[in-house]
Amino acid sequence: GFARRMTAYKRPTFVFADRERLIRIAKRQPFQIVFAGKAHPQDWEGKKLIQEIFKQVKELSPHLKIAFLEDYDLEIAKRMVSGVDLWLNTPQKPFEASGTSGMKAAHNGVLHFSVLDGWWIEGCLEGITGWSIGSPPDEKSENEVQREIEDFYGKLEYAILPVFRNHREEWIKLMKNAIGKLAPYFNSHRMMKRYLSEAYFHQPALFTMNNRQT
Structure with a gap:
């Protein structure tokens, strides 16, 4: 799930960076992506990003299930942070101030998959409370965006989906980790x-x- 204000530094279209690989992963291990969010009335770039998501939904529909929930409000946000299986956050570092939606998701046992920025720098215990995307803040990469892309698709294909689809008890254990290790601290x-x-x-x-x- 991806639900938040639609603006450039949040990079909502990051998931489409390598569409061919995304399609290959979805064919072998089917999953659905659910988007929700609004752009500020004066954020024209944010509005264009929403248009781009709708374009991707249409073009990828034969291969991948993608939904965009319109009229984003508190009720939709509440259902998203408590109803999805994985919370995706792909901000451009270092612009994520906090990331409270991910904290709320963790309180509901939703695992987090995020760039190491904002709260996730502290909250991420790799493979225990969720998964990271890209390098840690104290490590510089010559091509950070490419590393993030490789991390995203690699972990989605080999670390996340196999557990979710084939090892349900292990996934439930990870959900309990999210609640037990994150909720007592991020509140x-x-x-x-x-x-x-x-x-x-x-x-x-x-x-x-x-x-x-x-």
Whole structure:
């Protein structure tokens, strides 16, 4: 699932970077992509991205199931973050400030597949709470976009879909990991504690991700 504001740095059409490979993967291991989102009224590039998605939906329809849910609102967002099996996030680094939709999805046991930016830098335990796309923030790649593309298709084909389709118990275990390891940390209770302790009273953080057990 991919549901959020449609704008250039979010790269909603990233999934179509290599259409031939996407089709090959879908033929061997069928899956569906569900899009939802709106562009700001003055974001013309964002509107063009939505038009491009509709074009891809039409052209790829003989090979791959793709849906775009129109009139995106809070109700659709709620159903998406609780109803899809995998949450996809492909922002251009380093422009993802947070990524709260992925946090909400994790609370519902939805696994995350994302570029290492925003919250996913902290939240990603590879193959445990989800999967990463591309290099970590402290590692520079000469051709980062190409690495992200290879990571995306490679992990989708060999790491994600085989487990989802053939090892359901393992997938359920990963869903429990998402809830058990991410939800206790990425929540509004901790946010308020840190605002109080660090912004208002200037005390060290009360809780860190290092406390998690893998």
